[in-house]
Amino acid sequence: MQDFNYHAPKSMDEALAALRGAEGAKLIAGGHSLLPVMKLNLAMPTDLVSLAGVPGLAEIADDGDSVTVGAMCTHAQVAASGVVQGRIPALAAMAEGIGDAQVRNAGTIGGSVAHNDPAADYPAACVALAATIVTDRREIAADDFFQGLFATALAEDEVITAVRFPAPDRAAYAKFANPASKYAVAGVMVAAGADGVRVAVTGASGDGVFRVAEMEAVLAGSFSAEAVAGIAVSSDGMLSDGAAGAEYRAHLVAVMAKRAVEACG
Amino acid sequence: MPTVTMTVNGTQRTGTVEGRTLLAEFLREHLGLTGTHVGCDTSQCGACVVHVDGSSVKSCTCLAVQADGAEITTIEGLANGADLHPMQEAFRDHHGLQCGFCTPGMVMSAIDLANRSPDPSEHEVREWLEGNLCRCTGYHNIVKAVQAGARAMGGGS
Incomplete structure (x- = not known):
């Protein structure tokens, strides 16, 4: 793995500044998609900006007719959430089936959605449930968000903050x-x-x-x-x-x- | 180069690392805690499992800088002097290991399960050990050991 500068911002503004501060900067959430590709030198960021210290990104909210899952929520957190189990049990069950227990303890919904691996589980849940991807600046319908192999509608310096899932029948x-x-x-x-x-x-x-x-x-x-x-x-x-x-x-x-x-x- | 400080097995440890230094590498090569093994380096085999703030994670897929400020427990932090942790004792009693390479990760993973589920069924244990591979094909006794260890822990860590 090539070395890089590591940034641990404490706010979204600091995170955006760090992301814009270097041309080869990338965000890191749980790292379970990014670190494996970095080990293979398929990604060689000059700078990594961690979202772990940015407050408010790891909460799950019951909005009545929808559930909003913060981008930094781990798969384990989604699987164990009473709100998700109650409103969208299929989503909790899907999260419980990702990787293994240790992967679920570290990997996040935001990381998975931003990476858009063609074999990841979350893209299917987002599209089938007609989810909305919420970023630091706008809301993107799942149908428009996923744009092919590892490609998404995100701008270079855009940060996913949450995914909002309408509760299905x-x-x-x-x-x-x-x-x-x-x-x-x-x-x-x-x-x-x-x-x-x-x-x-x-x-x-x-x-x-x-x-x-x-x-x-x-x-x-x-x-x-x-x-x-x-x-x-x-x-x-x-x-x-x-x-x-x-x-x-x-x-x-x-x-x-x-x-x-x-x-x- | 970044400096990281974390509590490892109850003791505060500080070190200078590269951004790319993995947590597994920091534990093994900087702190000399070689009980944490690196098998596949691709987050599949689970030999490198440690606890970060109480949750089991694969330390080959975590940067040391990501663990800055965290509480880490490794296999070395379980026994109290000559007294083995109940999960270690159960692995010994049930012959839950052959070559032993996967054992530290198995034990750390098993303790996380026991903390969540004090009396896990065989099915639950086998599902939970999805991310811990044993090349000696010793799962049968490992499953027995995890169940016995979890019961011996009696809901405590």
Whole structure:
């Protein structure tokens, strides 16, 4: 890993100043996405700006019809939150299935969303639940936020402060996990609520999270596992690696979608 | 170069590190606490698990500067002189180790589980140990040891 200057700001203003102060600066939250890529020299920031000391970023708020999760909340915190378990149990269960206990103790929702790994779980939850990504300067709909492999709508000096999830009528996440890393080989979140029925897939496509319009349309008419079971997903653009080939991944998407609908009850 | 200060096994320790110095490296090479092992260096094997402010984390995926000001407990901080910690005792009683390389991480991880769940089921233990790999295939006795250790801790750390 290349060395870097480390900054531990105590306020958002200090964090933004540090981020703007060096061309190669990056934010670090829990570090569980960033440090592994830095070890491989796939990221070589000149400066790391930690958000750990910025107050107010690790809280979970019940807003009535939605839940706001602070960007620095760990996966363990989301999984154990009474508010999340009560309002959006599918989100708590999804967080409980990320990586392993130690990864969940350190990794954060903001870090995962900003990194936008094509096999991460959170992008599927954000898109299916029609979440809003809240930053230091604006609010971005999840549909507009994720823009392909490791790409997001964030500006270079923009900081995610929270993610706001509307509470759905029902939702569930089904994942076929890589047995070693627990990253999604194919993960499908299905949600039904004020925004209609939304089906979001992670882990499968080289472009990251995507919605399956055909499944959404069918489920809007008949919300049943049988309704999605017959819908084939194209293997075009699907990832192919040691865990699964493109055609198998496409098959898994349909199976996981069916399981997610079943789990919605 | 940054200076870090943290409480390690009850004693305040200060050191000068690079930004990129990992917590595992600081503990092992700066403080000489080589009980924390580094197996994979990719946050998968769990040999490097320590407690940071009471939670188990993988110290190969944490910068020393991120742990500045934190309370750290390593495997060396568990025993009281010759008296082993109940979880260490349980690993010995149940032969929960063969080569021993994964053991420090297993024990630190297990204590975090016991703090959250004083009488964990076999299923709970196996799920919790997802992030701790044993290459001797010794999970059977490790699971027994974790259950016994958790009960022996009686809800205390």
